[in-house]
Amino acid sequence: MERRGGVALMTLNRPDRINAFTPELLDAIGAALDEAVADAKVRAVVFTGAGRGFCSGQNLVAFASLPPEERDVGRMLERHYEPVIAKIRACPLPIVAAVNGVAAGAGANFALLADIVVAGRSAAFVEAFGKIGLIPDVGGAWTLPRLVGTARAKALCLLGEPLPAETARDWGLIWAVFDDDRLVEDAVALAQKLAAGSASAIALTKRAFAASAENTFEEQIALERRLQAQAGASPDCAEGVAAFREKRAPVWSER
Missing domain, CATH: 3.90.226.10 (2-enoyl-CoA Hydratase; Chain A, domain 1)
Incomplete structure (x- = not known):
């Protein structure tokens, strides 16, 4: 490696x-x-x-x-x-x-x-x-x-x-x-x-896609709700919103 x-x-x-x-x-x-x-x-x-x-x-x-x-x-x-x-x-x-x-x-x-x-x-x-x-x-x-x-x-x-x-x-x-x-x-x-992206958002996105093939639509939107709540409470979300408002590049948290 x-x-x-x-x-x-x-x-x-x-x-x-x-x-x-x-x-x-x-x-x-x-x-x-x-x-x-x-x-x-x-x-x-x-x-x-x-x-x-x-x-x-x-x-x-x-x-x-x-x-x-x-x-x-x-x-x-x-x-x-x-x-x-x-x-x-x-x-x-x-x-x-x-x-x-x-x-x-x-x-x-x-x-x-x-x-x-x-x-x-x-x-x-x-x-x-x-x-x-x-x-x-x-x-x-x-x-x-x-x-x-x-x-x-x-x-x-x-x-x-x-x-x-x-x-x-x-x-x-x-x-x-x-x-x-x-x-x-x-x-x-x-x-x-x-x-260079948000490690937490990428990991949660991968989880959502991994489950989507087997979930019904209703199961998938429920999973998205749970994962989005987790993402929304993360430091990366707070930083991403702040960076957007301040018109600067975000500084993501360590993995």
């Missing part, structure tokens, strides 16, 4: 395997997130990949080398992926995924867990599970239809064809596309804008 001001830059670093996931890499991601959340000076997180791609998904070479009795994909997801997914979804910090090159399978759906996803112009998202006889995981079957609709989500997963970054942006799968040679710098600059 590299600190850039209030931003924690986390780079998946197995470039020889296009940063394919291993239990050790997933454990390292979880530990890095714990470290970032524990550090009050960190106010935003960026994920990216080392080398020519973001992440090629599960390390199939290592998986194929396991004894048959240990090739339990469900158990692997439960033990190694799900704890990291839970940490990402519960993280109060804004998370940006900067997708360079290919994001395939679990790597694509891992990127889509971020709050804001950006990609390099040459990047592509590939739901490649069907090509190895598997189904979408790492939340893909939940996330994709909510981002691009059921028809597109099904086609992406059943066909397994690469989705170019600019099409992903046009479909609403990701937020923005940056030049490849500026991807990390632009993603960090975006995260620094988030880091």
Whole structure:
């Protein structure tokens, strides 16, 4: 993990395997997130990949080398992926995924867990599970239809064809596309804008969005009322209102 001001830059670093996931890499991601959340000076997180791609998904070479009795994909997801997914979804910090090159399978759906996803112009998202006889995981079957609709989500997963970054942006799968040679710098600059915002408002906004997919409209407006009451009683709200009245930039409280 590299600190850039209030931003924690986390780079998946197995470039020889296009940063394919291993239990050790997933454990390292979880530990890095714990470290970032524990550090009050960190106010935003960026994920990216080392080398020519973001992440090629599960390390199939290592998986194929396991004894048959240990090739339990469900158990692997439960033990190694799900704890990291839970940490990402519960993280109060804004998370940006900067997708360079290919994001395939679990790597694509891992990127889509971020709050804001950006990609390099040459990047592509590939739901490649069907090509190895598997189904979408790492939340893909939940996330994709909510981002691009059921028809597109099904086609992406059943066909397994690469989705170019600019099409992903046009479909609403990701937020923005940056030049490849500026991807990390632009993603960090975006995260620094988030880091300069109200940490409490961002955390509460994330909670509201996380609940919205499962809530009825009535449940959601009741939750918004409770969270807004909490936000309204915070020092950041008092500072934001004062700054607005005084026509100056707000000075937000420490996280």
